[in-house]
Amino acid sequence: MQTVIAFIIIFGALVFFHELGHFIFAKRAGILVREFAIGMGPKILGIQKGETIYTVRLLPIGGYVRMAGEDLDNVELQPGYRVALVTNEEDVVKKIILNQNQNNLQPNVVFLEVERADLNKELWVEGYDEDDEGEDPHLKRYAVARDAVIVENGKETLIAPYDRQFDSKSLGHRFMTIFAGPLFNFILAFFIFLLMALLQGLPTNEPIVAEVTEDGPAIAAGMEAGDKVISINGKDIPDWSTLSTIIQESPGVELDLIVERNGEQVPVTLTPNTLVDEKGTEYGQIGIMYQTPYEKAPLQAVPYAAEQTYMWTVQIVKAIGNLITGQFKLDDLSGPVGIYKYTEQVAEYGIFTLMSWAGMLSINLGLMNLLPLPALDGGRLLFFLLEGVRGKPVNREKEGLVHFVGIVLLMILMVVVTWNDIQKFFF
Helix, strand or coil, rough: CHHHHHHHHHHHHHCCCCCHHHHHHHHHCCCEEEEEEEHHHHHHEEEEEEEEEEEEEEEEEEEEEEECCCCCCCCCCCCCCCCEEEEEECCCCEEEEEEHHHCCCCCCCEEEEEEEEEEECCCCEEEEECCEEEEEEEEEEEEEEEEEEECCCEEEEECCCEEEEEEHHCCHHHHHHHHHHHHHHHHHHHHHHHHHHHCCCCCCECEEEEEEEECCCCHCCCCCCCCCCEEECCCCCCCCCHHHHHHCCCCCCCEEEEEECCCCEEEEEEEEEECCCCCEEEEEEEEEEEEECCCCHHHHHHHHHHHHHHHHHHHHHHHHHHHHHHCCCCHHHCCCCHHHHHHHHHHHCCHHHHHHHHHHHHHHHHHCCCCCCCCCCHHHHHHHHHHHHHCCCHHHHHHHHHHHHHHHHHHHHHHHHHHHHHHHHHH
């Protein structure tokens, strides 16, 4: 149960902040946001607030912000449609009802057979009043309010004037609206590492012994847990990395150590055991274990968070590079099932390890979305760059086809990776 809760919190936070980036910059640009969704597939929960519905969906494979003007969003009134128009005192249409049931409508309703309509720019609808009697009905035009709704089968949808649609905005606004999703994943990672630094402290990498094994040269020489190694053969030891390197490079060589114990310096003499790795190379070992010590340093928390964000970004970029060059295998990729199992393993090491895992996953999500592939944010950004170079947008139908193909291929890859995860972890 703890793993389920941890996975839900981590997955929810990563997707939420990614979509929050899209959402905030869409709102700043004046774009009508119809839905803010966490997850995909069937809706589990939905709350309408203002002009946006906030939903949680069944499948934990992402989320989305549905903006006005995107594919399948526009609602058109075709000639011949029979609609009911609900108007205000100024005869401006506030509601357009399709599939109307005349028995359930208000008395101040106009029944219209649509001849023409513009719900995009000029906002009007023309048609013939079905209540007109006589052989020569007159064509009537009604202005439509900017916040009018269309009702179909009981579901209300706000119309989207062109200036509220995604495509009406400047290239800069559109670029930032899409780029903000990955950007917010990096921001989330930074704040996770910052919170870790403030709560846990900063790792010092001091050469302090956490544990002494029972059968090594260290315990035989009298070393104890908590000893801090000051020097080896007269050479200062500033950190654990230096200590580890000297020991590994000195198999069978007697070493004179000075350790600090309870405020006093104690001499220790020992000879590392000689071991051989899988390549046949000899290395030394004395039987001590290391556990990262931490110290509270609030003023250094921000630089540390920035360093961790940068370090993980570089590591993941290298991994993506290996993936592109074919040095990665399918087993190295993980979908939701794999991430769940890895989260289960990481959770065993405590909350701070889990937080570090979440920060890494957030950076990974941001970088993967920036790949210039169809259906990903990076693919859309690539089309914006092409628009900037050409001075005009790429044909919407062609771009839509590219993204559709990308979505299909992405879904196929997701199924393959998920099935591979299931075989890897459960069979």
